[in-house]
Amino acid sequence: MSEQIKxxxxxxxxxLLKPLEYYQEKYGTSLYGLNKLYLLMEKQHNRGQDGAGIATIKLDIKPGNRYISRYRSMEKNAVQDIFSYVTKKFAAVGKQDPELLxxxxxxxxxxxxTGEVLLGHLRYGTHGKNSVEACHPFLRQxxxxxxxxxxxxxxxxxxxxxLLQQLYDLGQHPKERADTVTVLEKIGHFLDDExxxxxxxxxxxxxxxxxxxQLIAAHMDVARILKKSAKTWDGGYTIAGIFGxxxxxxxxxxxxxxxxxxxxDDEIFVAASERPALQTAFNIKIGQVKEIKPGHAMIIKKDGSIREEMFREPVEKKACSFERIYFSRGSDADIYQERKQLGNLLTPAILDAVEHDIEHTVFSYIPNTAEVAFxxxxxxxxxYTVKTQRDALIHSRDNLTDEELDRILRVTPRVEKLAIKDVKMRTFITQDAERSDMVSHVYDTTYGLVKRDVDTIVALDDSIVRGTTLKQSILxxxxxxxxxxxxxVSSAPQIRYPDCYGIDMSRMGEFVAFEAAILLLKERGQEQLITDVYQKCKAQEFAPKEEVINHVKEIYASFSNEEISAKIAEIITPKNLGAKVEVIYQSIENLHEACPNHLGDWYFSGDYPTPGGNKVVNRAxxxxxxxxNARAYL
Incomplete structure (x- = not known):
């Protein structure tokens, strides 16, 4: 992606389902769990680089001894910092007596x-507060x-x-307005009740x-706690928790x-946000990894028994399609094929745009996450080339010369790496004008591959949010x-609406598709519609979320996708650019065809999977x- 989304x-x-001695004997280390936790976190580092944290719990520790450990970090390489901190403790033991290890x-x-239950977290901070106190895991003691x-x-x-009001009504006094606090305290309240x-x-x-x-520990009904806690939650979530x-x-x-x-298996239960992390860390086949069902929780009791229980009735599955397009690592077998299909489905539209002139078109992509779609x-x-060559050969078979044969077979897509991302480039200079100039050099290009004043460049990106990097640098x-x-070309559809389930896309003004629609309304004398939509949103500001309608859809209703794409091309074209710029987006229909099991598309369609989404888009x-300029949600 040319622009990073957090x-x-x-x-x-x-x-760990066996005593620590088991892992020492079988794997040669009592730190088996910590080693695997490190691997799982490193293999998911793409999911969060603003901070990280781990926590462990030791089972059956005598009273008076510490059994919960936690460490969080906001260092640049937070995972390494955490495990360096932990490793030093064992290194000190080794110096004292290697046999103790x-x-x-x-x-x-x-x-x-040195515990049997381990929890790790990687954080991208979408909330304004980026401090170690905002890093998970959270602890209620x-x-x-x-x-x-x-x-x-x-x-x-x-x-x-x-959710905060519900906590107030229970007599609680949360320390801040944040969803992490409400989740922690809601579960904590019903844990106390149990x-x-x-x-x-x-x-x-x-x-x-x-x-x-002892009896409380043995008879605690975890599912009952979760059912009561999550009864009124509106959002997207995967949450892991451990009781003391x-x-x-x-x-x-x-x-x-x-x-x-x-x-x-009989040794271990593990869970993660991404399937390849589990496959790599434990050397297991894809079929051995399972997906937690929506509305369900995997419950692991202290005695090692494991079951999957429903805590809320599942609704229509709307798994986030952006996970497939961009966020999750492309090493997942299904995601890899889905991203390839996203690129493949764009072929007809691209061929139309270049008037099927393969000979005078150079095809490339914006590094690095668009590579698989490319x-x-x-x-x-x-x-397409093979088909056209076949048709040409059949058409010319009666009078085919050697020269004509060579000409037909010589035509092949010109595939090159034109954009090179210089990851070492830093914008140290603080003045705005100079910073913009530095930003324009974050990407470089390969020279000598394009025929001047003859060729067309087609460059595939996985999505276009703001378009600023395209305008300031790539174009x-x-x-x-x-x-x-x-x-x-974007392998994702036009991003028109904010996300409110974990992606930092919450401000309407940051979407170039929204900017394009607003400009079109103004150009066509339809500015009153903007005011009308605002008044409709304002009228529902304090309505129950279940009654709220996404009125922002009206902003786009008058225009075709092609009209908005054309206006986006105008917006992102820098002044004095010699080449004509065109923008092509994936269709929502093609997105669903490529990712049939991940139909969550609210940032493209405005169809939110929970009632709270409509409230957020109107607020935005x-x-x-x-x-x-505030975010539309906490």
Whole structure:
């Protein structure tokens, strides 16, 4: 992608199902869980580079000894920083007595992070506060082991104010307005309820307090806690949590918006945001990895029993398609094929745009995440070329000369790497004019591949959000090569609406498609529609989310996709550019054909999978109209 979009976040959860001595004997280390946690987090580093954190819980530790460990970091290489911090503890033990590193029980009793339940998190900060306190895992502490709670997740809730009010009504006083706090405290509240319910039950049956503590741990109904906690959540989420005594869960929202995968055998249960991370870390086949069902939670009891339970009735599955287009790593077998198909499906529109003139077109892509889609486009171009060559040979077979044969077979797609991203380029200079000049050099190009004043350049990007990098850098660089036309192609449809489920796309003014639609309305004398939409949004500002309609759709209703694309081409074309610029977007229909199991497309279509989404898009439009640059959700 030419412009980075931030996304929160990634999780890694591990539950060792055997004693630590088992892993020492079989794998030669008592740190098997920590080593695997590090691998899972490193293999998902694409999901968050603003910070990271881990937490571990030791099972069956005697009272008076620490059993919960947590460390979070905001260093540039946060994962490495965390595990460097943890490793130093064991290095110190090795210096004291190398044999102690083989003594699993001693390590568990004396060294932090030597636990059987491990949770890791990678964070991209979509909230304005980017501090170590905002990094997961979050911890809710209590002197009763079964009341302690650790959570980490990949989520955004659209109805934070509503959830906060519910906490106020319960008599709580949350320390800030954030969805992480509401989730932690909501689960924590019903965890306390469950503890009190079981305490009262066993007290009536005549057990003493020490016995009751053990009975609460054994009989805690995790599913009941989650059902009560998530009853009014509106958002996309995958959340992992651990209770102090060792029960744990990994839960996924009812629409399956955020991804969640798991693997289990008799040694281990693991869950992560991405399937390839599990495959690589544990050397397992794709069929061994399963997806957590929407509205369900994997519940891992302290005794090692595992079951999947429904905590909310699933709704129509709307798994995030941006995961497939951009966020998830392309090493997933299905995602790789889907991205290729996204490129392949663009072939007809691109051929029309270049008037099927393969000989005078250079095909390329914007590094690096559009590369796989580009492979699919190239395959489509080769199929077209083979067909045209076949047709030409059949048509000319009666009078085919050697020269004509050579001419027909010589035509093949000209596939080149024109854009080169200089990842080492930094914009140190602070003055705006000089910074813009530096930004324009973040990308470089390969010279000598384009025939000046003859060729057309087609460059595939995986999506176009703002268009600023295209305008400030890529188009200017391509123009130096002297093409007659530059066609920028997006493997994703036009991004028209904000996301509110974990992607940092929340301000209407940042979408070049929205800017294009507004300009078209003004050019055609339809400015009153903008005011009308604002008034409709304002009228529903305080309505229940279930009653709110996405009125922003009206902004786009008068225009075809092609009209908006043409206006976008005008917007992103720098002054004094020699080449003509054209923009082609993927259709939503093609997106669904390429990614049939991930139909969440609200940022393209405006069809939100939860009621809170409509409230967020209207709020985003009102913010734009009022000149308020705030995010439309917490």
């Amino acid at each position: 996304h929160e976040c990634g999780i890694a959860f591990i539950r 083989k003594n699993a029980q001693w390590l568990k009793e004396n060294v932090s992070f 209590n002197n009763w082991k079964t009341r302690n709670l650790v959570i980490a997740g990949n989520f955004n809730m659209t109805n934070v104010d509503e 503890n009190q319910y079981l305490f009262d039950k066993f007290k009536r049956e005549g057990y003493d307090n020490v016995e009751i503590s 005594h060792g029960d744990a869960f990994v839960m996924r929202d009812p629409a399956g918006i955020r991804p969640a995968f798991y693997y289990q 492979y699919g486009l190239v395959e489509g171009l080769h199929r 200017r660089i391509f123009d130096r090569l002297g093409p007659v036309k530059i066609i920028i 439009f009102m913010n734009w109209m009022e000149g308020n």
